[in-house]
Amino acid sequence: MLILVANLGSTSFKYKLLDVSGDLTADVRPDDRVLARGAVERIGDASTSRCEVTIGDYHHVSEMPVPDHGVAVQACLDQLTDPEHGCLKDAAEVSAIGFKAVHGGRKSGTFLVDDEVLEAMAEMNAAAPAHNPPYIAAMTLLRERFPNLPLVAAFETEFHDTIPEARRAYATPPGWRENYQVQKWGFHGSSHRYIAERAAELLGRTDARIISCHLGGSSSLTAIQNGHSVMTTMGMTPQTGLPQNNRVGDFDPFALPLLMQRSGKSLDELLGELASQGGLKGISEKSGDLRDIESAAASGDAKSQLALDVYVEEIRRHMGGMIVAMGGVDAIVFTGGIGENSDVVRSAVCKNLGSLGIELDEQRNSNHRGSLPPENANKGEGYLQTENSRTQIWVIPTNEEWIVAKRTLGVLS
Numbered sequence: 419m420l421i422l423v424a425n426l427g428s429t430s431f432k433y434k435l436l437d438v439s440g441d442l443t444a445d446v447r448p449d450d451r452v453l454a455r456g457a458v459e460r461i462g463d464a465s466t467s468r469c470e471v472t473i474g475d476y477h478h479v480s481e482m483p484v485p486d487h488g489v490a491v492q493a494c495l496d497q498l499t500d501p502e503h504g505c506l507k508d509a510a511e512v513s514a515i516g517f518k519a520v521h522g523g524r525k526s527g528t529f530l531v532d533d534e535v536l537e538a539m540a541e542m543n544a545a546a547p548a549h550n551p552p553y554i555a556a557m558t559l560l561r562e563r564f565p566n567l568p569l570v571a572a573f574e575t576e577f578h579d580t581i582p583e584a585r586r587a588y589a590t591p592p593g594w595r596e597n598y599q600v601q602k603w604g605f606h607g608s609s610h611r612y613i614a615e616r617a618a619e620l621l622g623r624t625d626a627r628i629i630s631c632h633l634g635g636s637s638s639l640t641a642i643q644n645g646h647s648v649m650t651t652m653g654m655t656p657q658t659g660l661p662q663n664n665r666v667g668d669f670d671p672f673a674l675p676l677l678m679q680r681s682g683k684s685l686d687e688l689l690g691e692l693a694s695q696g697g698l699k700g701i702s703e704k705s706g707d708l709r710d711i712e713s714a715a716a717s718g719d720a721k722s723q724l725a726l727d728v729y730v731e732e733i734r735r736h737m738g739g740m741i742v743a744m745g746g747v748d749a750i751v752f753t754g755g756i757g758e759n760s761d762v763v764r765s766a767v768c769k770n771l772g773s774l775g776i777e778l779d780e781q782r783n784s785n786h787r788g789s790l791p792p793e794n795a796n797k798g799e800g801y802l803q804t805e806n807s808r809t810q811i812w813v814i815p816t817n818e819e820w821i822v823a824k825r826t827l828g829v830l831s
């Protein structure tokens with residue numbers, strides 16, 4: 419049985435075609451179930467989109483303009499059904515498409531995509547402007563193109579349903595939560611759930627206190643206890659928490675009326691700017707992509723250095739809150755495009771935390787691969803702590819698609 423998983427990130431489109439036949443708890447690595455995978459990076463940055471596809475032994479990288487996620491989804495279908503290199507004769511060979519959908523508001527969980535689900539997502543467009551519209555567009559396109567193929571939305575908020583009330587409620591006026599669903603929802607649920615599952619395997623225990631740092635185009639931290647989310651940095655919308663690639667992160671709403679008076683701009687204009695011209699891009703005045711920021715900072719660009727510093731300070735501030743909330747931390751896990759690749763960010767986040775029992779080994783940080791015997795490790799995994807560190811520090815490449823595939827299968831059956 420084949421499931422295609424579509425992961426539309428704020429800056430990327432990733433997909434995996436997975437064979438989910440047989441017993442999923444059996445000892446087959448999730449990676450061995452992948453028949454094809456592809457990724458388009460830097461979507462919207464039309465001149466430089468990088469498109470990568472791997473189908474069996476065929477691997478191809480190209481650069482082409484990919485202005486939006488619709489073009490990326492179409493390119494994925496073309497790759498999979500390509501007569502020469504593709505692995506599908508017909509899309510009907512796929513049993514379902516699972517989406518790592520973001521904000522369903524009143525719909526938090528995993529659902530077959532129908533008019534009601536699309537409506538619930540559309541209601542949250544204003545709350546998730548970088549995420550919900552492309553998902554709705556992709557789902558609508560695929561529903562038209564393959565009317566008999568089940569589409570499943572696995573919303574990112576579901577993993578956070580276990581967060582206690584005291585960490586979900588905003589101190590808002592009466593009725594806002596009940597009437598308008600104003601609360602901390604949390605996102606990146608599939609990634610944080612995968613980290614919870616994989617870290618339990620690597621640590622050999624299910625009761626560890628873990629801080630999962632998903633750092634990418636969008637970034638969030640989640641505190642995990644006994645496998646459950648108990649605290650997270652994103653709130654009502656994926657614009658909150660840490661500074662995002664081009665979205666603001668935490669911000670004071672009372673700055674808005676002042677900004678309207680002083681700039682003469684409307685509320686919509688200002689919100690649009692906060693959701694597309696803020697975050698790392700806003701501070702650096704250069705780029706929302708950490709690769710660009712790191713290299714500019716290394717060549718002495720002060721604004722890029724400030725963007726990097728603000729990002730790291732925000733991660734450390736939230737991490738501190740999570741350590742207190744859990745009464746300690748057994749493992750810190752870095753994942754996502756930045757968490758997996760930036761030794762600069764990992765090193766800065768863990769700096770001077772020896773008194774808390776958190777000690778990063780700089781050599782392992784710049785070369786963590788190979789710290790585990792290959793038979794125990796998935797690609798890219800490794801630990802980074804010193805021998806004396808009480809807290810383990812890991813890089814674990816996320817596998818959001820595996821979680822979405824399992825959740826999709828759950829809905830089908």
Ligand SMILES: Nc1ncnc2c1ncn2[C@@H]1O[C@H](COP(=O)(O)OP(=O)(O)O)[C@@H](O)[C@H]1O
Binds near residue numbers: 634706712759
């Ligand atoms: N080698 C690298 N060094 C530093 N940052 C990187 C590297 N590779 C990727 N990134 C960062 O990862 C981000 C993409 O992360 P990803 O988790 O794929 O994002 P999303 O799913 O939100 O689109 C890029 O914006 C870039 O900042």
Ligand SMILES: CC(=O)OP(=O)(O)O
Binds near residue numbers: 636
């Ligand atoms: C919130 C979310 O799902 O973020 P992204 O897909 O951009 O990582």
Ligand SMILES: [Mg+2]
Binds near residue numbers: 427634635
């Ligand atoms: Mg992502």
